[in-house]
Amino acid sequence: MSKPSVLKIKVVTGDIRPIFKQIIDGIRLEIATEKLSPGSKLPSYRGLAMQLMINPNTVAKAYAELSKQGLIESKKGLGLFVSENRQSLSDDEREQKLAKAVTVFINETVHLNYSDDEIVEVIKNKLKEIKTT
């Protein structure tokens, strides 16, 4: 299985996130939902750059970040692969990241005067949507 997986990542310039962040989020999602299984090969810098019509260095930056997080591993001259034993974040880190995201989210939404139930509803739908895509 030396062919790289084809990533279904989309990158849009209109997004708030910088492009390299979109790539990171996209791949992290694929890995988390196991559409990208441990050991599988990722597209090359240049390949993904061409597919997404962006600069290879932007891809490199995203891959470097994922590499440092231990989610993917590089084998020089061979390519990049999803880590076998993806060393998951410590519980502390996970909690902190979640708390941070929640705070940001709340800051962005409270003033919109939605009820708690409405907000929760929208989130649940989005979660389902992602997992079934």
Added chain:
Amino acid sequence: MSKPSVLKIKVVTGDIRPIFKQIIDGIRLEIATEKLSPGSKLPSYRGLAMQLMINPNTVAKAYAELSKQGLIESKKGLGLFVSENRQSLSDDEREQKLAKAVTVFINETVHLNYSDDEIVEVIKNKLKEIKTT
């Protein structure tokens, strides 16, 4: 009622948000939770800048943004006031903003492998926390 309300906003440099964003969020929250009622006067640029120990330009930027959103209005020579009819956003806009915030939030959280229920739980708690503060 010409005395400006004293805002209980806090601004911290360690925050992920830029300072002007923290001010916007703070004031929006005060208005949404009706601690700041329609028609009440806001502190002056200089006054708030001194209170928060930040650059007046930063306050100006925040006020400008809030004005653009229609949440506050300037009455020439008198100062800035909370708008009387504060439901300035159309339903469409509200929905869009919520959807956008949800998407950002999900992007930051899915890969953490929390269950849907756990995520919803944390959000509910945070919402309660804010409204009782």
Added chain:
Amino acid sequence: MSKPSVLKIKVVTGDIRPIFKQIIDGIRLEIATEKLSPGSKLPSYRGLAMQLMINPNTVAKAYAELSKQGLIESKKGLGLFVSENRQSLSDDEREQKLAKAVTVFINETVHLNYSDDEIVEVIKNKLKEIKTT
């Protein structure tokens, strides 16, 4: 104390390490030996780049890495500062890093046929040298 500290970092192209790594190591060392105290301001991208006669982006890469490690914090528009509460690495991580470095070191040296004592001697001297510089 808004003046940035002057870093005594040296960067040499002959080094095995890439330049951005040399910067990281240099600053980490300054922080570890407390020549660079928490809260103090670092030189700007452009300033350090000029001082070291390298490209600002190379400095940016080093600073970004240190930022992500939590050793330094950026305050947009103000500059970069040594973190107050430098969240130290967990004991596990420290041990792993040490073990890794030791393995690399041994691989590089065993075949030189030095006695254990000689090797230890050289290391001790180097350690002293650094701490008194």
Added chain:
Amino acid sequence: MSKPSVLKIKVVTGDIRPIFKQIIDGIRLEIATEKLSPGSKLPSYRGLAMQLMINPNTVAKAYAELSKQGLIESKKGLGLFVSENRQSLSDDEREQKLAKAVTVFINETVHLNYSDDEIVEVIKNKLKEIKTT
């Protein structure tokens, strides 16, 4: 004694070192610890490549490097052999290599805030471990 020694080298892709470096280190270690004696025959390019399941070019690169260092010699038509007089490095070179390795090692470790004694301890243990394996 025309049969080549069977090298007990292991090569892992997860290693920080490139594969050809692992081979070099492995053989150098075998020679230094005299498990591989002067004059003994080394496995062929193809043989070692098959044994380690790697690209023959990678083995070639490792052998070329070892030849350049004078640790092994090729006898045309016969194969590769461990050099008879294996103290090929001058004292100067040995010192330089040691100093370089120490510097790299220190750069990786100082910021971990281990005491000198702890560091020395770990190294001593590792040295013992290797020599008794």
Added chain:
DNA sequence: GTGGTCTAGACCACT
């Protein structure tokens, strides 16, 4: 002025 992102193109190391 500050930090940070993106592009373009060159060059090196590894397999």
Added chain:
DNA sequence: GTGGTCTAGACCACA
């Protein structure tokens, strides 16, 4: 061919 480093220069957001 692969990953990775470095340079150059443009552009944006923030204070």
